[in-house]
Amino acid sequence: MIDKITRLLAQKAREAGRGVRGTSAFLRDWQEIKKLAPQQPDFPVIDYYPVLTDRYVESGNLTHHYFDQDLTMAQRIFQNNPAQHVDIGSRIDGFVAHVATFRPIELFDIRPLNRPISNVTFRQVDFMQLPDELIEYTDSISSLHVIEHFGLGRYGDPLDVNGHLKALDNIYRVLKPGGRFYFSTPVSTQQGIVFNAHRVFRVDYLxxxxxxxxxxxxxxxxxxxxxxxxxxxxxxxxxxxxxxxSFGCGMFELVKR
Structure with a gap:
């Protein structure tokens, strides 16, 4: 298994120079996640797919997944016209850009964002450790293709096999009663962790x-x-x-009770 992983890591490193920098971190986290995984039986480690460079790039630098997701959710926010909208970690060059064309949007992300963007306010926040001042902070919040990454170390965050549950709980706390949560994540018939890329979820579990x-x-x-x-x-x-x-995207619009 380690030999196979090492060969895949070498291929990734050749594809991106920064991969060399991320190889040791991945191997360290791989050993650790195997020890932690039994604590969360709903999400066994079912495969691996090394992502070596994301911990070194700026917030929201995803270049794929999904045109329809970003457009659909931005349209729903436009139609609902909330007093305030906060986003957690969604891609900037798609969804955030859509929303920023018609209203201000505030971004929270564990990764830095070092450039100003019109109509966008940024705050660096670790959503695994929610500041008290953010409780019932907004009436509208989004997190698109993000929750699947919490606690897997891909972005330099600590390993936590319950990371998705902690992040969802904190998003609930940030949202005001009656507020709306726009959410998406990978869905599949087989639920588990594909380390360190993401989790995949069953729809009925969500x-x-x-x-x-x-x-x-x-x-x-x-x-x-x-x-x-x-x-x-x-x-x-x-x-x-x-x-x-096998690898779809489930999208929910939710209203907090």
Whole structure:
């Protein structure tokens, strides 16, 4: 297993010079995550996919996933017109840019952002350790393709197999009662950790989590063919099997009770 990982790491390092810098950190975290994984049986380590450079780049530098996600969620925020909107870690060159064209948006991210952007306010925040002044801070919050990364060390954060749960709990605390949470994450028939790239979730697992604290206003799915599908029943038998996705994107609009 280690030989296979080492070969994959070498390939990654050749593709990006910064990969050399991230190789030792990945190998250290790989050994540690295997020790921690039994503490969270819902998310076994099912595979690995080394991401070596993200801890060294600025906030929101993702260059793929997903045009439809960013556009759909920005349109919903425009339609709902909240008093304030905060985003947690979503990509700047897509979703954040969309929202900033029609309203101010405040960004929270563990990574730095060292350039000013019109209509965007930035605050460096570790969402695993929420400052008290952010409790019930906003009536609208988003986090798109982010939660799957918390606690996996990809961005230099400490390893925590419950990182996704802690981050979701803190997002709930930041949101005011009646406020809306716009959320997306990878979904699949097989739930677990693909270290250190991300987690993948079953749709029914997410629904069971959210319904303890939110009403589900809308659900969308980007399937394996990158087709946006609206009007799906997230409580259906098909949802229990994540609509057959190997690596789709589940998108929720949630209202805090």
């Amino acid at each position: 629904v069971s989590l959210f319904e303890k604290q939110y009403d589900i206003a809308n659900f969308w799915l980007i399937d394996d063919s990158n087709t946006l599908r609206a009007g799906l029943d997230c409580h259906s038998e098909a949802a229990r099997h994540s609509f057959g996705c």
